[in-house]
Amino acid sequence: MSQARFTRRQVLAGAAATLGALAVGRSAHAKGSVTAAMYPGTWEEAYRAHVVPALKKAHDVDLEMTPLFAVDQIAKVQAARGAPPFDAFVLDPGPRVTGIERALFEKFDAKRLPNLGRLPTGMVDEWGVTVAAQVVGIGYNPKKLPRPKGWTDLLKEPWVSRLGMTGFQTTFGTVSIIEIAKQFGGSETNVEPFFVEIKKVLSKVAAIGAPASMPALFQQGQCDITYTNTQTVATLRGRDVDIEFVKPETGAVAFYTTMHVTRGSKELDNVYKYFDTVISAPVQTALMAPPNNFIPVNRDVKLSRDLPMASLDEMAKYVRHDWSKINPLRAGWIERFNKEVSK
């Protein structure tokens, strides 16, 4: 058998051809497309099923998604320093404030959204548009535990010995701990009472887990009560897990998920088309339906009976937090949480 022999010229030509093909590949996707950061899991699946075809149909724009959690999006754009890896952010309030502080967003021009008039007031500002709401409360297994009334019940028997907790790494974890602290005299900026109270019952707590593993821990019976959002509860119920959502007597917490244009994006037109498609009534209706279970922001959407509110305006009564006050304190809280709960 003869051996294949390559001359230096052939190798160099091959390498150049490969690099050239890569370069062509890059420029080919630039036209008529938008790259958006997207939460992995439910969000990505739902957007792939509903937003991608809707955007293609309405504007002939291809949506490419980069699955990243909110904190990862901020870190990635910050590390990219002016060469954004995606055109649009999707963020919770904490990372949103960080993004504003670190100048990672383009100024937002709400007039470019034809569906703007269908959003309740306060859903758009100079930095971005709200695309979904999240309501945080208590999820519990009604077959194993009596119905809890409020946040303080989490630290009492019989609930505490079946409690699954997460720390300050996530938005829902942070706001829930703040609400627990408030019941014991704390505030948005003072979670000390939470640490005092949790220390008394720490050995009884069933699980203190990674946020991403909490649904699995609940499903496996490792814990039977936890603070969580309505979307997670609905998703677990869709998998036949015994779980019910409880609005704490002091009020459920609401926060909004917003989208922003990445600073330096070259796809401004397509980004606004993407945002407008996301907030359009048909897409918001589809995103609300199981198994997606999003809370919509478009007034034209008829709310499903599974949602904890009868109308979007009701959310104004829910507990809200000021993340510009929380963010500077969060690093200290995380450190404290590590020290208090670690064995």
Added chain:
Amino acid sequence: MRPRPAEWQLALPLGLAYAAFFLVPLLLLIVVSGFADEKITTPGLTQWRKFLGDSFTWKVIFDTVKLGALTVVATVLVGYPLALVCLGAGPRVQRVILFVVILPLLTSVVVRTFAWIVILGREGVINHTLLWLGVVPAPLRLLQTEHGLVIALTQIEMPLLLLPLLSVMSRMDPSLRDASAALGASRWRTLFRVTLPLSLPGLVAGCMLVFASATTAFISQFVIGGNRLVYLPLLIWQQSLVVYNWPLASAAALTLLVSVGFGVTAIAAVGRRSRAYAL
């Protein structure tokens, strides 16, 4: 002998890749850790002082190294006998064992880790079996404990021990063990004076890989250990991606690098000493 130019040229792509993707990021890490503020504007060693001046950090470093050491011990205790079985088995059984060993590598670490939640959970396979057999009156707490994490890591890291070990063992001359037996050595004596010393290079290489991988296994540590068990990778993740304090995250990352380096060096030293003793 000095390598011919053509030889070092062949190594050049890998060398350049190492320089670009390992040395440069490592230098960046060192530089970033030398800034005092989160926005990386003022040079200073404030973050290092804060990090290393906290007794909690030292506890976390100790726990991280201990986790690596326990995983190495458990992996060797389970893996070495399996390697011996493989050594003595026919080619068919050897293939089956090798396939079973490699199997975990074929699935994502996330899937393997979540599978361990199902196995170790309160209503998981182990607790179900123990309750059914009447061994325990109530479910044991296996998740979010160090021993639970070591059990899971033992399975997850097993291929890293067995692959180098089996590779070295398969090259051992079987006549040496036969000679040992013919000269009247018991099976145990043959194991400790012939097989073990000859397999030491593979065993040491495997232990190093398991140690380095177990101490840095963020997903497994966080998902199975939860927030109750704090290791260095969790601190790095929190500081870099949740609170964006990159100087502190860099200090933690370099500390992890040094800790793993010490652990690996220690394993290599133990390996050298054991070989000298065995010979």
